[in-house]
Amino acid sequence: MTRGGYIALGLEGSANKLGVGIIRHPEGSPVAHHTGAEILANIRDTYITPPGEGFLPRDTARHHRNWIVRLIRRSLEQAGLASIDDIDVICFTKGPGMGAPLQSVVVIARTLSLMYNKPLVGVNHCIGHIEMGREITGAINPVVLYVSGGNTQVIAYSKQKYRIFGETLDIAIGNCLDRFARILKIPNNPSPGYNIELLARKGLTKPENFIQLPYTVKGMDISLSGILEHIENLAKNNDGGKYAPQDFCFSLQECLFAMLVEITERAVAHVNSNQVLIVGGVGCNLRLQEMMKIMVSDRDGSIHATDERFCIDNGIMIAHAGLLSYRMGDHVKDLREAVCSQRFRTDSVWIDWRDD
The missing domain is CATH 3.30.420.40 (ATPase, nucleotide binding domain)
Known part of the structure; x- marks a missing residue:
């Protein structure tokens, strides 16, 4: 725990939106309900194709690889953090989503974990949306x-x-x-x-x-x-x-x-x-x-x-949900477990931070 609370970096790239977010949970804040989280940075870049065209996985993955380092640097600057050394945990979207874009972000998450010796948490994309929605709106x-x-x-x-x-x-x-x-x-x-x-x-x-x-x-x-x-x-x-x-x-x-x-x-x-x-x-x-x-x-x-x-795919929801899980003692024990899955059901996740 750093700077009077828990700080997480979230990386989202399951489709054409690449999001990087940094969030802080205050020290002593509850986990089961609203944490009073402080959003330090929430940056997003979208891969946009011409009218009449969709986005292909390989092109979307290329976009994510090209932009993610720049977005991480901008998020750290926006959050007022010197480096990733000030982060407690790195959270990434494990799935569901498009395979190639997901994989491009997972590789970055693993690399940062090795470089800075930071724990990793894989987050279900759907759970990220739900927990961020609950946090922002106050829905019980x-x-x-x-x-x-x-x-x-x-x-x-x-x-x-x-x-x-x-x-x-x-x-x-x-x-x-x-x-x-x-x-x-x-x-x-x-x-x-x-x-x-x-x-x-x-x-x-x-x-x-x-x-x-x-x-x-x-x-x-x-x-x-x-x-x-x-x-x-x-x-x-x-x-x-x-x-x-x-x-x-x-x-x-x-x-x-x-x-x-x-x-x-x-x-x-x-x-x-x-x-x-x-x-x-x-x-x-x-x-x-x-x-x-x-x-x-x-x-x-x-x-x-x-x-x-917050409703459009973003990194802050991954940081928030990942930090809830991390505070319950959950994180990747072996980097070989830091993988993505295109099929990752909402109802397959154990919500150990809630007991209501």
């Missing part, structure tokens, strides 16, 4: 809607695990939005999902231009690939230009978000909770937050969400 024990480019899950905590109540059966909602953005050649800067949201905010060009899409809720799960194929075909065969881009974006958002609200409400009823926490990159969407707030308000509950600093 909410039902969590985790929506991002690679994940769509409804989660609730029970007996030291985050249990998945429902999820996508095929593609994630962020991936669905990103892929549709490519069809319309919507720019990827700052993100395709955000640009879809901006178009949707304009509303329909005409009321009759609302597009009825398949509504595929299956129990507690949802399926998105069929909806994507349906609206892609409509966009490609938009005879006479009947529908404007904003018509497509508005209709797609309304359908997808209604499905998410339905399965979240079911989970809220099941666990008898009145708090909902939205995390992940898509969680920044104001229309999703608005629709969820309507549902939660009917239950005299509250909705919790963060802004783009």
Whole structure:
């Protein structure tokens, strides 16, 4: 422990966002609930491709390798730390995510651990989102809607695990939005999902231009690939230009978000909770937050969400979740264990820092 508390460096690179964060937990702060964490640095750089194109793993990994040393130096400067010697623990995203980008960050984490003799903690990306959301918003024990480019899950905590109540059966909602953005050649800067949201905010060009899409809720799960194929075909065969881009974006958002609200409400009823926490990159969407707030308000509950600093992939969430684990005595005992995994389930992590 250094400087009156625990300080962690977090490295995130599971997709096209490369994040570096430094956080301090004050000495004597609780672990199970809100730590009063101090954010010392939170820096991110995004690999952006031209409109109509996605990002390939090898190119994304190259971006991360090119930028990570610079981001670490900037984060140390922003945090007012002389060097990594002032860090207690180095935390990295173990998974889930894209293999090559994950691996590029793990190599850096292992290298820093060897160079500076610092312990390592591998962090589940999803748990990072949840714990950062709880810390920032003050939510105690909410039902969590985790929506991002690679994940769509409804989660609730029970007996030291985050249990998945429902999820996508095929593609994630962020991936669905990103892929549709490519069809319309919507720019990827700052993100395709955000640009879809901006178009949707304009509303329909005409009321009759609302597009009825398949509504595929299956129990507690949802399926998105069929909806994507349906609206892609409509966009490609938009005879006479009947529908404007904003018509497509508005209709797609309304359908997808209604499905998410339905399965979240079911989970809220099941666990008898009145708090909902939205995390992940898509969680920044104001229309999703608005629709969820309507549902939660009917239950005299509250909705919790963060802004783009914390809902979009970032290094500070990895630092925070990793430090919670480290303070419970968990860290990599052998560098051969410092590996990444593209498939790392939220409900496979033992949450030993919570006992409620």
